[in-house]
């Protein structure tokens with residue numbers, strides 16, 4: 156009896172502790188926008204903290220979050236007629252209606268008035284960002300956006316830089332300013348919220364199949380089993 160009372164009072168304590176004061180700010184597809192910052196074909200060669208194959212996929216996956224959730228998107232490049240080069244044409248083709256701000260000198264995109272106006276014109280307060288390099292193009296802009304009152308999610312898959320040490324330092328610096336540093340899988344699922352939504356399973360599973368094959372193939376394997384699967388000896392007992 157005494158033990159039961161102790162357990163009950165512990166439960167009461169636990170429920171009293173529910174209000175932690177922490178506010179979990181989530182991405183919301185109606186409030187978010189996407190920034191593609193300097194993911195340029197020349198700068199791509201400077202990314203050494205990921206394999207070239209994984210990084211190309213991550214750049215494309217980041218850019219495709221815009222059309223997937225119908226997010227307003229702004230593209231920008233730095234000195235694209237020089238060695239930094241243009242954006243890959245696949246990224247430009249994904250965003251036929253997005254402004255592409257071609258910066259002639261500003262390192263931090265927020266220093267460019269046309270870019271600031273393009274972001275402000277969307278009316279969105281949540282910003283998903285990725286760039287080359289993580290420590291300069293992503294971090295400088297992310298810090299300026301935080302100062303200007305925006306919530307920022309930095310896609311850690313789709314920013315690249317010279318080394319993992321530089322990436323780690325940049326991510327620590329951004330987190331210190333309240334930037335949420337998370338990967339593509341978490342960004343997409345935080346935007347989706349529920350598999351039954353639209354966009355939901357019907358739109359997001361084909362996206363994962365293209366850009367996150369481990370998850371796409373999980374779905375393929377389940378689909379194949381349901382459509383035309385047969386148990387082999389030993390399997391049935393596992394379920």
Ligand SMILES: *[C@@H]1O[C@H](CO)[C@@H](O)[C@H](O)[C@H]1NC(C)=O
Pocket residue numbers: 183184185186348
């Ligand atoms: C997302 O934002 C819209 C517009 O501000 C709001 O109406 C809606 O309730 C939000 N959705 C969620 C799930 O918070």
Ligand SMILES: *[C@@H]1O[C@H](CO)[C@@H](O)[C@H](O)[C@H]1NC(C)=O
Pocket residue numbers: 383385
């Ligand atoms: C279905 O499975 C059988 C045997 O497991 C196989 O011969 C056949 O090709 C499969 N059909 C399809 C459409 O995958």
